[in-house]
Amino acid sequence: MLWLIILRRKIIFCWIPGHAGITGNELADTAARSGTGSSERFPIPHSDLKACFRQKLQSVWQSNWDQQTENKLHSIMPVLAPTVPSSSNRREQVIWTRLRLGHTRLTHRHLLFGEPPPYCEICNVPLSVKHILCDCPHSNHLRHRLFNSVDFTISSILNNSTNSSLVFKFLSIKGFIHHM
Ligand SMILES: *[C@@H]1O[C@H](CO)[C@@H](O)[C@H](O)[C@H]1NC(C)=O
Numbered sequence: 001m002l003w004l005i006i007l008r009r010k011i012i013f014c015w016i017p018g019h020a021g022i023t024g025n026e027l028a029d030t031a032a033r034s035g036t037g038s039s040e041r042f043p044i045p046h047s048d049l050k051a052c053f054r055q056k057l058q059s060v061w062q063s064n065w066d067q068q069t070e071n072k073l074h075s076i077m078p079v080l081a082p083t084v085p086s087s088s089n090r091r092e093q094v095i096w097t098r099l100r101l102g103h104t105r106l107t108h109r110h111l112l113f114g115e116p117p118p119y120c121e122i123c124n125v126p127l128s129v130k131h132i133l134c135d136c137p138h139s140n141h142l143r144h145r146l147f148n149s150v151d152f153t154i155s156s157i158l159n160n161s162t163n164s165s166l167v168f169k170f171l172s173i174k175g176f177i178h179h180m
Pocket residue numbers: 076155156159160
């Protein structure tokens with residue numbers, strides 16, 4: 001559907017996907033059909049096409065994923081959905097993804113630099129994302145304050161990005177956020 005808007009004699013052509021639920025669509029459809037206008041083509045801004053492509057790709061990806069029942073990740077996430085918090089910035093998305101993978105700079109940089117692995121200095125156990133978020137008893141007070149619980153699993157806290165802002169808050173209070 002092509003709309004033509006005249007504003008102070010400036011003419012703006014604006015491509016709008018058909019039946020986008022816009023009031024007046026029917027009127028415009030009828031007007032368009034009755035028009036004697038030429039079939040001249042207008043370039044479509046690529047930003048308008050992006051949403052269409054994204055939707056199409058998503059459905060192709062999903063139907064592909066539907067068939068991969070042998071994949072062990074399939075049962076974890078049968079319906080594809082964003083795994084990063086949509087309101088987050090790039091840095092937070094990186095941190096969130098690293099936490100979910102369990103691979104952070106803090107816990108894995110020693111592999112790159114040939115250093116000894118990091119330990120929780122208080123508990124004297126290897127430092128891991130799980131230890132930081134769920135296990136280290138010295139964070140129980142903070143866990144209770146932020147999550148209202150001291151007993152949760154790593155998957156329950158990281159499997160849904162609704163908890164992400166609390167997780168970021170937890171990590172910044174513990175001083176870990178800049179080492180993720
Ligand atoms: C996340 O974990 C909770 C608790 O284990 C579970 O109830 C929920 O279904 C999980 N959500 C997803 C998207 O896997």
